[in-house]
Amino acid sequence: MSDVTTPIPVPKRPWKHRDTALRVIIPVLMVLALLGIWQAIVTINAIPPYILPGPVLVAQSLVKDWGTLFPALMVTTQITLISLALALAGGVGFAVFLVQSRWIETAFYPIAVILQVTPIVAIAPLILIYAPSTQVALLICAFLVAFFPILSNMVQGLKSVDHNLLNLFDLYGASRWQTLLYLKLPASLPYFMTGLRIGGGLALIAAVVAEFAAGSAGAGSGLAFRLLESQYRLNIPRLFAALFMLSVLGVVIFMLTSFIAWLSLHRWHESSLKREN
Amino acid sequence: MTSPSASPHPAKRPLVVMKSVSKVFSSGTLALSDMSLTVESGEFISLLGPSGCGKSTALRIIAGLGDVSAGSIDWPSSRINSRGLPEGDISFVFQEPTLMPWQTVFGNVHLPLKLKGVSKAAARDDIMAALTTVGLKDFADAYPRELSGGMKMRVSIARALVTKPKLLLMDEPFAALDEITRQKLNDDVLKLWKDTGITVIFVTHSVFESAYLSNRIVVMKARPGRVHADFPLTTSLERGELYRSSEEYRQACEMVSKTLLDAMGGVEEH
Numbered sequence: 175m176s177d178v179t180t181p182i183p184v185p186k187r188p189w190k191h192r193d194t195a196l197r198v199i200i201p202v203l204m205v206l207a208l209l210g211i212w213q214a215i216v217t218i219n220a221i222p223p224y225i226l227p228g229p230v231l232v233a234q235s236l237v238k239d240w241g242t243l244f245p246a247l248m249v250t251t252q253i254t255l256i257s258l259a260l261a262l263a264g265g266v267g268f269a270v271f272l273v274q275s276r277w278i279e280t281a282f283y284p285i286a287v288i289l290q291v292t293p294i295v296a297i298a299p300l301i302l303i304y305a306p307s308t309q310v311a312l313l314i315c316a317f318l319v320a321f322f323p324i325l326s327n328m329v330q331g332l333k334s335v336d337h338n339l340l341n342l343f344d345l346y347g348a349s350r351w352q353t354l355l356y357l358k359l360p361a362s363l364p365y366f367m368t369g370l371r372i373g374g375g376l377a378l379i380a381a382v383v384a385e386f387a388a389g390s391a392g393a394g395s396g397l398a399f400r401l402l403e404s405q406y407r408l409n410i411p412r413l414f415a416a417l418f419m420l421s422v423l424g425v426v427i428f429m430l431t432s433f434i435a436w437l438s439l440h441r442w443h444e445s446s447l448k449r450e451n
Numbered sequence: 452m453t454s455p456s457a458s459p460h461p462a463k464r465p466l467v468v469m470k471s472v473s474k475v476f477s478s479g480t481l482a483l484s485d486m487s488l489t490v491e492s493g494e495f496i497s498l499l500g501p502s503g504c505g506k507s508t509a510l511r512i513i514a515g516l517g518d519v520s521a522g523s524i525d526w527p528s529s530r531i532n533s534r535g536l537p538e539g540d541i542s543f544v545f546q547e548p549t550l551m552p553w554q555t556v557f558g559n560v561h562l563p564l565k566l567k568g569v570s571k572a573a574a575r576d577d578i579m580a581a582l583t584t585v586g587l588k589d590f591a592d593a594y595p596r597e598l599s600g601g602m603k604m605r606v607s608i609a610r611a612l613v614t615k616p617k618l619l620l621m622d623e624p625f626a627a628l629d630e631i632t633r634q635k636l637n638d639d640v641l642k643l644w645k646d647t648g649i650t651v652i653f654v655t656h657s658v659f660e661s662a663y664l665s666n667r668i669v670v671m672k673a674r675p676g677r678v679h680a681d682f683p684l685t686t687s688l689e690r691g692e693l694y695r696s697s698e699e700y701r702q703a704c705e706m707v708s709k710t711l712l713d714a715m716g717g718v719e720e721h
Binding site for chain 2: 336338339341342343344345346347348352356357360361363441442443444
């Protein structure tokens with residue numbers, strides 16, 4: 175009774191390292207080329223910096239204003255990550271609650287949808303009135319936006335569990351709790367990861383949009399306020415520097431969530447596998 | 452998973468008794484009508500019939516997946532739990548391997564014991580024994596996606612064996628496999644049955660499979676699902692390659708085939 179498998183040597187891929195190197199080099203060169211063109215256009219046409227600063231000036235501004243911009247970046251990062259964490263806990267928890275019975279879902283899911291489809295900019299002023307502080311208001315806004323994709327993906331995942339596996343768990347007398355812990359949650363992991371990646375990006379967008387709406391100012395304000403402030407003062411190089419920071423933050427969040435998804439799925443899930451043929 | 456007794460099938464006693472069981476689905480379909488079946492310990496029974504004859508439904512009802520609409524199921528020689536099922540005495544092998552893709556082979560076979568609260572460490576010996584029985588002890592750390600269809604099915608069988616059940620219920624387990632793999636697995640299940648004295652109820656729509664494997668065949672009839680014929684199948688030959696090419700096997704196939712055709716009302720379906 176055995177499927178005998180002798181180890182077969184893996185075919186060597188001589189181009190593997192070259193491929194990896196090119197995968198890094200090509201985008202970097204592309205970005206450098208674009209920056210070069212940008213600088214050239216600004217220099218040749220002598221565009222004043224209050225209309226369009228060149229990348230060199232933006233870089234200088236980034237260094238010069240680091241003392242102002244970095245704390246703002248930290249504030250925005252903090253709001254994004256805390257709201258994302260709350261959305262993860264809330265989304266998963268609420269999804270588990272929703273799928274307990276059809277009636278619960280019928281009763282509560284529309285409320286979640288209403289919250290989702292109402293533009294966050296439209297309810298931000300209300301939240302600002304009711305929240306005890308601006309920071310809390312920003313957290314609530316970012317939470318509301320990141321919450322729904324996580325919720326809807328989790329609900330989908332929890333309901334997509336293989337029926338035969340559910341039967342198997344029934345057969346072995348698994349409790350509700352065991353079925354949730356050992357079957358439904360792990361089976362939903364790919365859906366959760368999709369929610370995490372979407373939610374991570376949306377949390378940052380919502381944190382920025384909410385700060386625009388809140389118009390908060392002063393020492394505790396985030397990058398969005400620094401953007402507005404730079405615009406009012408016609409300090410366009412600083413505006414670009416702040417924008418650059420936001421982009422980097424977005425990319426880092428995307429890479430982090432993608433990495434977490436890869437870590438948890440790469441051993442078993444199709445989405446993280448290379449096609450072998 | 453070995454029992455050293457010389458005679459694998461000692462004195463017969465009923466393991467499970469189905470009394471006039473009927474099953475109506477919520478759609479109103481009468482899936483099973485007045486089905487009675489007494490399964491003796493150590494039997495290898497094939498439930499054979501056209502699609503829609505309720506053979507899978509019968510198997511699921513025995514396994515406790517779904518209630519009976521009328522009639523009863525008794526387990527004369529087992530201790531039953533609060534749900535009326537014999538505690539740990541039955542195992543089920545589905546048509547699909549039904550493995551958890553996020554668990555290794557080891558983790559998948561561990562599942563029935565884990566649900567009973569047995570830790571990985573405590574279950575290790577039983578799991579490795581079950582994997583050895585199906586010839587996969589070197590694949591304990593592999594993930595299901597790394598295995599072939601036949602190997603996945605073996606994992607599924609190992610998982611069914613890990614609780615050391617008295618009754619193994621198999622619902623067209625090899626229907627999705629290629630002919631060569633299927634023959635190999637049929638031989639493996641036969642060997643398992645001989646070695647352990649386990650009772651098997653095997654749902655199939657293959658005349659050849661049922662005639663090759665079982666020592667009792669229950670032919671079922673569709674609309675509504677019910678028992679059409681129930682007869683023993685004895686052979687003087689050891690079941691194996693020799694039997695597969697014997698005149699005796701050919702005659703058995705012919706007889707089973709005729710009974711099946713009769714159950715289908717003498718005409719082919721479709």
